[in-house]
Amino acid sequence: MDGTDGTREFLAAYDPRAYDPVAVTVDVVALTIRDGDLQVLLIRRGEQPFAGSWALPGGFVRPQKAADGTKAAEDLPQAAARELAEEAGPALRPSHLEQLGSYGAPGRDPRMRVISVAYLAFAPGLPEAQPGTDAADARWTPVAKAARLPLAFDHARILADGVERARSKLEYTPLATAFVREPFTVSELREVYQSVWGEPLHAGNFHRKVLSVPGFVEATGSHTEAGGPRGGPRAKLYRRGDATLLHPALLRPATEEAARP
Amino acid sequence: MDGTDGTREFLAAYDPRAYDPVAVTVDVVALTIRDGDLQVLLIRRGEQPFAGSWALPGGFVRPQKAADGTKAAEDLPQAAARELAEEAGPALRPSHLEQLGSYGAPGRDPRMRVISVAYLAFAPGLPEAQPGTDAADARWTPVAKAARLPLAFDHARILADGVERARSKLEYTPLATAFVREPFTVSELREVYQSVWGEPLHAGNFHRKVLSVPGFVEATGSHTEAGGPRGGPRAKLYRRGDATLLHPALLRPATEEAARP
DNA sequence: TTAATAGTGTCTTTGAGACATTATACT
DNA sequence: AGTATAATGTCTCAAAGACACTATTAA
Numbered sequence: 001m002d003g004t005d006g007t008r009e010f011l012a013a014y015d016p017r018a019y020d021p022v023a024v025t026v027d028v029v030a031l032t033i034r035d036g037d038l039q040v041l042l043i044r045r046g047e048q049p050f051a052g053s054w055a056l057p058g059g060f061v062r063p064q065k066a067a068d069g070t071k072a073a074e075d076l077p078q079a080a081a082r083e084l085a086e087e088a089g090p091a092l093r094p095s096h097l098e099q100l101g102s103y104g105a106p107g108r109d110p111r112m113r114v115i116s117v118a119y120l121a122f123a124p125g126l127p128e129a130q131p132g133t134d135a136a137d138a139r140w141t142p143v144a145k146a147a148r149l150p151l152a153f154d155h156a157r158i159l160a161d162g163v164e165r166a167r168s169k170l171e172y173t174p175l176a177t178a179f180v181r182e183p184f185t186v187s188e189l190r191e192v193y194q195s196v197w198g199e200p201l202h203a204g205n206f207h208r209k210v211l212s213v214p215g216f217v218e219a220t221g222s223h224t225e226a227g228g229p230r231g232g233p234r235a236k237l238y239r240r241g242d243a244t245l246l247h248p249a250l251l252r253p254a255t256e257e258a259a260r261p
Numbered sequence: 262m263d264g265t266d267g268t269r270e271f272l273a274a275y276d277p278r279a280y281d282p283v284a285v286t287v288d289v290v291a292l293t294i295r296d297g298d299l300q301v302l303l304i305r306r307g308e309q310p311f312a313g314s315w316a317l318p319g320g321f322v323r324p325q326k327a328a329d330g331t332k333a334a335e336d337l338p339q340a341a342a343r344e345l346a347e348e349a350g351p352a353l354r355p356s357h358l359e360q361l362g363s364y365g366a367p368g369r370d371p372r373m374r375v376i377s378v379a380y381l382a383f384a385p386g387l388p389e390a391q392p393g394t395d396a397a398d399a400r401w402t403p404v405a406k407a408a409r410l411p412l413a414f415d416h417a418r419i420l421a422d423g424v425e426r427a428r429s430k431l432e433y434t435p436l437a438t439a440f441v442r443e444p445f446t447v448s449e450l451r452e453v454y455q456s457v458w459g460e461p462l463h464a465g466n467f468h469r470k471v472l473s474v475p476g477f478v479e480a481t482g483s484h485t486e487a488g489g490p491r492g493g494p495r496a497k498l499y500r501r502g503d504a505t506l507l508h509p510a511l512l513r514p515a516t517e518e519a520a521r522p
Numbered sequence: 523t524t525a526a527t528a529g530t531g532t533c534t535t536t537g538a539g540a541c542a543t544t545a546t547a548c549t
Numbered sequence: 550a551g552t553a554t555a556a557t558g559t560c561t562c563a564a565a566g567a568c569a570c571t572a573t574t575a576a
Contacts, residue, residue: 021282021283022282022283022284022285024365061283061365061376075365075367076365099362099363101363102337105337106335113334115285115322115376117365117376185555187555202539203556204542204555204556205538205539205540205541207556208557208558209537209539212537226547227548227554227555229548229553230547230553231549232546232547232552232553232554232555233554233556234555235554235555236556248536447528448527463566463568464529465530465567465568465569466566468528469529470564472529487574487575488527488573488575489527489528489575491574491575491576492527492573492576493575494527494528494529494572495573496528496529497529512565525574526573526575527572527573528571528572528574529572529573530569531568531569532568532570533566533568533569534567535564535566535567536563536564536566537565538563538564540559541560543556543557543558544555545554545555545557546554546556547552547553547555548551549551549553
């Protein structure tokens, strides 16, 4: 029998509402480093379902146009960036935004079938939390604490996937630099790795390693104005290099345990 | 202004069709090794748009229930497996299926807004191609050749992403074993790596390396019945091991070029 | 007998990690 | 002074890769 798929598409083309609707949302796992902790942006929901619960920022994708006909179609990354700005204020400009994956189990939203496209955003540490225009409350929360909260929908799973992606990407990409402002010191970069991986790293070895990976960082030639708050020499300042992949990679310790069941 | 997002959700809950519909499809990049080549399953489209073009197997996700009320809701991986079976026959049972990503640029489908969730499937080499129940034609095509075809929609991009994902995953996971049938020899495994990466590997070093990674493969204790077609000793046979991550990883040569712009 | 393949051994180079050392700046 | 940090040096061990070599089987 041919035509089953083709017929479905044909129907869809001529009467797009012949099927029960599927809604598409974007949710964003926005990560930053604050106070030496990896933190995630959570918003408090004002509406049902899960009213009062903490959730990842997100919302419905604008399809061709909205009901009032005024809004243009938007790409998925655009939608993610828009939701972030709407719910956490325009001050939050992620330096990196990538797709994390899609979550579409039936029943994940009690109202209807919803497919959520999750995005992962990295931002440099921000001075303060910014309750946005859209959400009742928006707050940076340490991921260890967020993992223990009863997040709305399947956001706990999405958060866990996002954190694992971030941990993994720090190994073989220069994305740690997306968590710091330029220019930065090697110690600031090490802080990022320690916060995301959640384990201390040997300062000396880390330093030599970072400088030995071609294209990871680029010296600016200048130093910090002063030494650290508790003493020490002034540190050299660096910019991001031009590498897109770290080679050799900066592998996190203790991969062995995770590798075997 | 609060409530913008909440209102949208509220509306969606009470009148899910207040918005222009967004359709959700799954598309599958199904890879196998045939004749020493990495090949992808392509189907020929019978319907508009792109009638007559080659495309990845895929189709619409069944939401809550279909229009006739008989079909149950399905999870996304289920939908991917179903499309594969419908379009390439039930003989094609992937030994690995993972989500690749979602593609939702406005205009990627000329009819309406369509978000496609792409899946990546690995299958052991099959004796023959199997035109399925659903598609007019289904054919295994070497990826090098498929990349030059004018595929429907943005399937060329999806295919490229899938191939790159496969190449990358062979480095740090034991997924190469998903391309072979058990029991297998180290040489068969090397064939997989060579086909996917597209470069020759040193047989001796590869052999020692594979056996040295804990949990990658597990000896069965037996040998092949006969030597190779052109001579050589009989090879030991192995099963997949219990590792989920290869440590240390099997890095492909020439990562350096890709790392710098 | 010849050729191809399976599997192992050896050597060199690179890199990771443990640890020590020097220099600088804050209290 | 005492202490913390930046940056570099040294040593050891693991692993990647080049290459050689033996043993086994088919043509």
